[in-house]
Amino acid sequence: MTETIFPGPVPVLSELLLISVCILADHYDIFSGHSGWAAAIRDNGVHGTIACFCWAVFCDWRETARDLIQCVVCGLLAMVLDVDHFIAAKTFTLKGAVSHPTRPPLHATSVIPLCASFIYVTSRLLSWKSGTTLAVMLTIAWLSHHIRDGVRRGLWLPPFGSTPPIPFNVYVASTAILPVLFKVMKFYSESFSNISKTVTSEAQHVEISDV
Numbered sequence: 325m326t327e328t329i330f331p332g333p334v335p336v337l338s339e340l341l342l343i344s345v346c347i348l349a350d351h352y353d354i355f356s357g358h359s360g361w362a363a364a365i366r367d368n369g370v371h372g373t374i375a376c377f378c379w380a381v382f383c384d385w386r387e388t389a390r391d392l393i394q395c396v397v398c399g400l401l402a403m404v405l406d407v408d409h410f411i412a413a414k415t416f417t418l419k420g421a422v423s424h425p426t427r428p429p430l431h432a433t434s435v436i437p438l439c440a441s442f443i444y445v446t447s448r449l450l451s452w453k454s455g456t457t458l459a460v461m462l463t464i465a466w467l468s469h470h471i472r473d474g475v476r477r478g479l480w481l482p483p484f485g486s487t488p489p490i491p492f493n494v495y496v497a498s499t500a501i502l503p504v505l506f507k508v509m510k511f512y513s514e515s516f517s518n519i520s521k522t523v524t525s526e527a528q529h530v531e532i533s534d535v
C-alpha cells in the first residue's frame with residue numbers, strides 16, 4: 325500500500341480527543357474532588373490516556389488489533405514513569421514519594437533520547453524489527469508525560485538546568501503537535517528509504533546488464 329501523509333478518520337478523531345482530554349482534565353479539572361491515592365491514580369490515568377491518544381494519532385491504522393495494542397502499551401509506558409517517584413524516594417508511601425526533594429531520574433527529559441537511542445541501537449544489533457517502533461513509542465509516551473508535568477515544574481534538562489513552567493496553551497499545543505511531528509518524520513524517513521532501495525536495485529540491475 326502507498327504510504328500517505330494525510331491522516332485517516334481515526335488519527336483526526338484521536339487528535340480531537342487528545343486536545344479535549346488535555347483541556348478537560350487539566351484546565352476544567354473535571355475529574356477533581358479526589359485526594360491522596362485517588363488523586364494520584366487519576367493524575368496517572370490522565371498521563372496514560374494522553375499517551376494512548378498520541379499513539380492513535382501517530383500510527384497508520386493498517387492493522388487495527390495491532391494498533392490498538394500499541395496505543396495501550398504507549399499509555400502504560402507513560403503511566404509507569406511515575407513509579408520513578410517511589411524508587412527515588414525509596415518508599416511506597418504516597419506522602420514520601422510526593423514530598424521527595426529532588427526530581428527522579430526518569431523525569432529528566434535529557435534521558436529520553438539516551439533511552440530511545442539505546443533501544444534503537446540494541447534492536448539493530450539484535451536484528452529486532454520492533455525496536456524502532458518501541459524507541460519511538462517510548463519517546464512519545466515519556467515526552468507527553470514530561471510536557472504535562474512541565475506545566476507545574478518546567479522541563480528538567482540536566483546538565484543544562486530546567487526551563488520555566490510551561491504555559492497551559494503551550495502544553496496543549498505541544499502535546500497536540502508531538503505525534504504529528506513524529507508522523508511527518510516517519511513519512512519522510514520511509515519515503516527516503518524507499519527511494520534509496522529503488523536506486524540500489526536499479527544500480528544492481530545496470531551492473532548485471534553490463535556483465
Ligand SMILES: [Zn+2]
Pocket residue numbers: 405406431469473
Ligand atoms: Zn510524572
